[in-house]
Amino acid sequence: MDYQYPMDLDWSTEEIVDVIKFFEAVEKAYESKIEKEAFMKAYRRFKEIVPGKADEKRYTDEFESASKYSAYLVVKKAKTLADGDWIKMK
Structure with a gap:
């Protein structure tokens, strides 16, 4: 991993850790x-910290640009799976 996670310096230490x-x-x-x-637990906590759609898109797009991993696609796939299922991309 040669990239940094997107974050807001106004977040608390706990919020940064959760993001x-x-x-x-x-x-x-x-x-x-x-x-x-x-x-989904991690995503729900992320949404508590970043409730706005525009901000969510900004942070997840920044992450995808750096990592090539799409948070949007993982969330989309997770919403189609049953409880107890595993998420495996690619």
Whole structure:
């Protein structure tokens, strides 16, 4: 990983850690696999910190530009899966 996670300097340390956990969950979906519930928990917390659609798109687009991993596609796939399923991209 040769990139930085997008973040807002106005966030608390806890919020920064939780946003990083969300982006790590996206990475895990691409690099191995992640349980749907674990991913959705990280996504829901991310949405508490970044509630606006425009801000969500800005941060996830910035992450995708740096990492080539699409948070949008992982969220979209997660929403189609049943509880207990695993998310594996590619």
